[in-house]
Amino acid sequence: MRYALLLMGAPYSHQASHSALRFAQAVVARGHRLEAVFFYHDGVQNAARLAAPPQDEPHLVDAWVSLHREHDVALQVCIAAALRRGLMDRREAERHGKSGHSLAAPFELTGLGQLVDLGLRCDRLVTFGP
Amino acid sequence: MSETPTADLLVILRHGPHGTSWLREGLDAALVAAAFGREVSLLFMGEGVTALLPGQGPGALGQKGSSATLEMLEMYDIRTLLVEEQALADFGLQVDDMRLTVIPLSTTGVADALKDHRLILTF
Amino acid sequence: MLLHIVNRSPATSQVYRQALEGMGQDDRLLLIEDGVQGALPQLVRYYDGLQGRLFALKEDLASRGLLGRCDGEVQVVDVDGFVALTEEAERTVSWY
Numbered sequence: 139m140r141y142a143l144l145l146m147g148a149p150y151s152h153q154a155s156h157s158a159l160r161f162a163q164a165v166v167a168r169g170h171r172l173e174a175v176f177f178y179h180d181g182v183q184n185a186a187r188l189a190a191p192p193q194d195e196p197h198l199v200d201a202w203v204s205l206h207r208e209h210d211v212a213l214q215v216c217i218a219a220a221l222r223r224g225l226m227d228r229r230e231a232e233r234h235g236k237s238g239h240s241l242a243a244p245f246e247l248t249g250l251g252q253l254v255d256l257g258l259r260c261d262r263l264v265t266f267g268p
Numbered sequence: 269m270s271e272t273p274t275a276d277l278l279v280i281l282r283h284g285p286h287g288t289s290w291l292r293e294g295l296d297a298a299l300v301a302a303a304f305g306r307e308v309s310l311l312f313m314g315e316g317v318t319a320l321l322p323g324q325g326p327g328a329l330g331q332k333g334s335s336a337t338l339e340m341l342e343m344y345d346i347r348t349l350l351v352e353e354q355a356l357a358d359f360g361l362q363v364d365d366m367r368l369t370v371i372p373l374s375t376t377g378v379a380d381a382l383k384d385h386r387l388i389l390t391f
Numbered sequence: 392m393l394l395h396i397v398n399r400s401p402a403t404s405q406v407y408r409q410a411l412e413g414m415g416q417d418d419r420l421l422l423i424e425d426g427v428q429g430a431l432p433q434l435v436r437y438y439d440g441l442q443g444r445l446f447a448l449k450e451d452l453a454s455r456g457l458l459g460r461c462d463g464e465v466q467v468v469d470v471d472g473f474v475a476l477t478e479e480a481e482r483t484v485s486w487y
Contacts, residue, residue: 139478144389147487153398153424153451154487160450164470168478179293179391219293250300257387258276258306262477265390267398267487282409313409354412379415382393388484 139261141165141172144253147268148180149198150191155184158266159201166209173260174212175202176253177245180268182220185213185245199242206244214256217247275348276306278385284318285333291319294391295337302344309348310341311381312370317355320366338368350381392417394480398424398487401437410486411438421468421476422447427457435462448473 143162147154158175165172177184189199205211221230224240227247231239241247257263279298283290295310302308312320324335341349351370356362363372373381382388395414401407407429410420420441422429429437430447438445442464449469452458461467468476477483 141477157398157424157451160470161473164474168471168474170474178297179289218296250297251304253297253389254277254301254304254306254387257389262483263387264396264477264483265485265487267390267485313412314405352412375412378412379418382413382484383415386482388482390485390487 139170140259141170142256142260142263143172143175144257144263144265145175145177145181145184146179147266148183149186149189150195151180152268154181154266154268155198156196159198159205161264161266162205162211166205172205172209172211174214174252174256175205176256177213177215178219178250178253180223181266182215182223182225185215185220185225185241187240187242203242203244213245214248214252215241215245216250216253218250220247273384273386275309275385276387277301277308278311278381278388279308280311280313280388280390281316281319282312282314282391284315285324285335286327286331290391291316291334292332292337294389295334297389297391298346299337299340299344302346308344308346309350309381309385310346311350311352311373311378312355313352313378314355314358317351317359317361317366320349320351320368320370321361322365322367341368350377352378392419392480394418394476394483395420396483396485397422397426397429398485400425400428401434402428406486407437410484413484413486414441417444419444419446419476419480421473422465423451423473424448427451427455430461430465430467431457432460432462435464446472446476 149155
């Protein structure tokens with residue numbers, strides 16, 4: 139089956155990110171195709187390039203990046219929710235005259251249309267809220 | 269056992285304006301889906317029914333509420349506005365208090381509405 | 392059949408009421424995160440009438456020290472079982 143996840147909880151504030159990652163790994167382990175994780179609401183913070191958790195805690199941003207690398211899972215971040223919360227890639231940073239970018243690669247800024255498309259195109263969309 | 273859903277997207281709104289961004293971000297998802305030609309219904313549950321009260325204004329520092337967005341629903345062809353009857357009762361409100369035309373749903377009506385949509389997003 | 396997912400405790404949140412209201416007669420309910428508190432015998436009464444359709448996530452029970460304390464009516468599933476539940480359901484609805 140084709141799966142997509144919607145994550146709306148901020149990392150380290152709520153369990154949602156851990157739950158979503160654990161579920162993502164189980165989806166892949168059962169032989170499904172996980173097409174994308176869409177980050178919305180405070181979930182966009184999962185894409186923070188500058189996140190630096192203590193070494194004895196799971197590094198959630200790195201874990202998402204690994205999921206992308208190992209299983210070709212797209213990491214799509216709602217651009218409107220991200221910009222409001224100070225998360226932007228190089229291009230947006232330039233456009234807004236900011237001195238640095240804050241979005242980790244390969245997270246990509248995209249619109250809500252992508253979320254709707256994913257939800258209707260995939261066999262299952264599972265939401266993880268805060 | 270499986271009934272085929274007839275509509276594309278049900279957006280469940282469970283928060284009032286101003287306190288959090290849930291209402292605004294939920295409505296944004298609904299508008300975008302509608303703009304892409306999807307058939308969208310809204311279901312106001314719990315505190316979400318207060319989003320439909322008339323007379324709302326800006327918040328602190330001119331914070332935009334969701335009042336203007338709600339006015340745009342018809343323009344986006346979002347006409348199915350469902351309201352949890354129990355929530356109206358919990359807040360002491362009537363259907364007539366709502367500023368837009370809504371369809372009140374009993375408990376079984378809520379479950380049926382969920383079954384009737386291909387995709388459900390809760391905010 | 393839809394799978395409803397609740398991550399809040401019925402002891403502190405009204406979210407369980409919304410989930411119950413959204414549930415059809417065949418629908419299933421999975422408790423995750425703090426929601427697993429609802430599997431305790433003293434709290435499972437909030438989910439009266441869901442016999443055979445009520446599940447709780449093993450990993451979240453275990454990490455909270457609640458694994459041996461579930462009511463007998465609750466079916467405990469691990470995360471692999473969570474995915475299986477989503478396969479069996481036509482769609483999922485999250486209540487948080």
